[in-house]
Amino acid sequence: MMLKIENLHVYYDAIHAIKGVTLNVQEGEIVSLIGANGAGKTTILRTISGLERAKEGSIEFMGSKLTDMSAPEIVKLGISHVPEGRRVFTSMSVLENLELGAYLSQNKQSRDKNLEKVFEHFPRLYERRQQLAGTLSGGEQQMLAMGRALMSRPKLMMLDEPSMGLAPILVRQIFDIIKEIHKQGTTILLIEQNANMALSIADRAYVLETGKIVMSGSAKEIMQSEDIKNAYLGGAVHGS
Amino acid sequence: MTLAQQVLQQLINGIALGSVYALIALGYTMVYGIIRLINFAHGEVFMIGAFAGYFIITLFNIPIVPTLILAMAFCALIGIVMERLAYKPLRNAPRIAALMTAVGLSNLFQNLMVYFKAVGASPKAFPRVIDISRYEVMQDVYLTSDKILTLVVAVLLMVALQYIVHNTKMGKAMRAVSQDKDAAQLMGINVNTTISFTFALGSALAAAGGILYAVSYGKIIYNMGSMPGLKAFVSAVLGGIGSIPGAVVGGMILGITENAISAAGYSMLRDAVAFAILIIILLIKPAGIFGKNVREKV
Ligand SMILES: Nc1ncnc2c1ncn2[C@@H]1O[C@H](COP(=O)(O)OP(=O)(O)O)[C@@H](O)[C@H]1O
Ligand SMILES: [Mg+2]
Numbered sequence: 453m454m455l456k457i458e459n460l461h462v463y464y465d466a467i468h469a470i471k472g473v474t475l476n477v478q479e480g481e482i483v484s485l486i487g488a489n490g491a492g493k494t495t496i497l498r499t500i501s502g503l504e505r506a507k508e509g510s511i512e513f514m515g516s517k518l519t520d521m522s523a524p525e526i527v528k529l530g531i532s533h534v535p536e537g538r539r540v541f542t543s544m545s546v547l548e549n550l551e552l553g554a555y556l557s558q559n560k561q562s563r564d565k566n567l568e569k570v571f572e573h574f575p576r577l578y579e580r581r582q583q584l585a586g587t588l589s590g591g592e593q594q595m596l597a598m599g600r601a602l603m604s605r606p607k608l609m610m611l612d613e614p615s616m617g618l619a620p621i622l623v624r625q626i627f628d629i630i631k632e633i634h635k636q637g638t639t640i641l642l643i644e645q646n647a648n649m650a651l652s653i654a655d656r657a658y659v660l661e662t663g664k665i666v667m668s669g670s671a672k673e674i675m676q677s678e679d680i681k682n683a684y685l686g687g688a689v690h691g692s
Numbered sequence: 693m694t695l696a697q698q699v700l701q702q703l704i705n706g707i708a709l710g711s712v713y714a715l716i717a718l719g720y721t722m723v724y725g726i727i728r729l730i731n732f733a734h735g736e737v738f739m740i741g742a743f744a745g746y747f748i749i750t751l752f753n754i755p756i757v758p759t760l761i762l763a764m765a766f767c768a769l770i771g772i773v774m775e776r777l778a779y780k781p782l783r784n785a786p787r788i789a790a791l792m793t794a795v796g797l798s799n800l801f802q803n804l805m806v807y808f809k810a811v812g813a814s815p816k817a818f819p820r821v822i823d824i825s826r827y828e829v830m831q832d833v834y835l836t837s838d839k840i841l842t843l844v845v846a847v848l849l850m851v852a853l854q855y856i857v858h859n860t861k862m863g864k865a866m867r868a869v870s871q872d873k874d875a876a877q878l879m880g881i882n883v884n885t886t887i888s889f890t891f892a893l894g895s896a897l898a899a900a901g902g903i904l905y906a907v908s909y910g911k912i913i914y915n916m917g918s919m920p921g922l923k924a925f926v927s928a929v930l931g932g933i934g935s936i937p938g939a940v941v942g943g944m945i946l947g948i949t950e951n952a953i954s955a956a957g958y959s960m961l962r963d964a965v966a967f968a969i970l971i972i973i974l975l976i977k978p979a980g981i982f983g984k985n986v987r988e989k990v
Contacts, residue, residue, distance in 0.1 A: 503878075523880075524880040527879070532878070542871065543867075544867060544871075552868055552881075555864075555879045555881055604880065
């Protein structure tokens, strides 16, 4: 098991945001975590990354216990996190943003090679490399956030609502790139409110409701569940 | 002396004083940029820098450049320790707590200095490390060697700072942490190290400012940091707090204005004008000259 979360509890002061979540990701999978706004999806990712602290439970990544590690140590292990709302460094150039993604890499050669690879995935970023990140469109900022996350050559890439606020055509494009990244050997943990889209590329999925996993299984099973159809898929699968 | 000559002379004096304000203002602005704190103890780092210079020169009798370097290194250390002990524990506390701590620290530093017998409460003559000579750049317009030293050192330090912030890994980390701490951590940046580095950098610049000021004015005293510290704070706000070029421009404007007012014969109003400027900016353009209209994060 690549990522193993067991009985995770996270609090914001008195708010019990995550109430005993157990979740696994195997190497080579695309796992999706879906759930309504406020369910706790972002909190789970932030806790994996070391930005929030678990009150109880354990998180293990390829045998290392993450719960006591700092965020930089976790990045070093091979986890990268594309945060909700992209969070690019708006007053820095596209290139500087990407360089920051490789902050922990000492080797300039491998950094240049990664950069080349990122530009292959996102030719648009190459065109705009000298531009300030704040001047990019929402879709381009999402690409930059993903490119930046790839610069550390992650084993596991976690994406928090990459489709948020994007036009359908861009969403499709972003999801195609996620599939491509996965094909080239990166394991994916994908958070989405856009359940349709997420389930269409995932191997397995978990459904989160107010801090608890209420259902898990193969993406196909979940897509066909009546409850899920009603709650998250607008009652209709595949938008018929 | 013609009016033009007088204006030019006051401009030179103003820029020299402004450079000192700018060196202090840079620390205010960088620290604010990274932890959103007005470090009111920063003026005291300027004062400690001047005293560090004083002791280094009197004990080791070395020239000005190594004195500057040693005093800057010493104050960098003071800056790091100050942040670790006083501000880091309050990082998630309400902002007013850190602000009150800063005011308290400022008093503490002054009182500690008085407590040390070697410093005391009365002014000390700063050793003559350079020969103060006068050069006539134009008829009736003079440049003194202390002003040349101030300008050269200030410009070199500002160029170095620009290089550090834009071209080094640590500088990039500083800018990243200033913009978004969480995102910076996701890049693998150690936020604590970056904040320490920022304090070190700002404190070193203040130390240089302290020594340059002491060389020009010839006297140092435990509370010498209060007024320049406040004026540098006004400079930073005028330029746009958080903005590095803003701190430099703000410092220059303040230094020049202050000299112009003294030259016009209103030197009693010199200090009041700095605060009038502060009030006016806060009313008209609170974000300052280079400031973006900062959205406060919720
Ligand atoms: N910084 C915070 N402080 C307090 N409560 C928070 C904070 N962040 C999230 N929460 C609360 O935790 C719960 C889970 O939020 P979040 O993880 O953002 O959900 P999701 O990503 O699924 O929309 C929500 O009830 C939210 O209000
Ligand atoms: Mg969320």
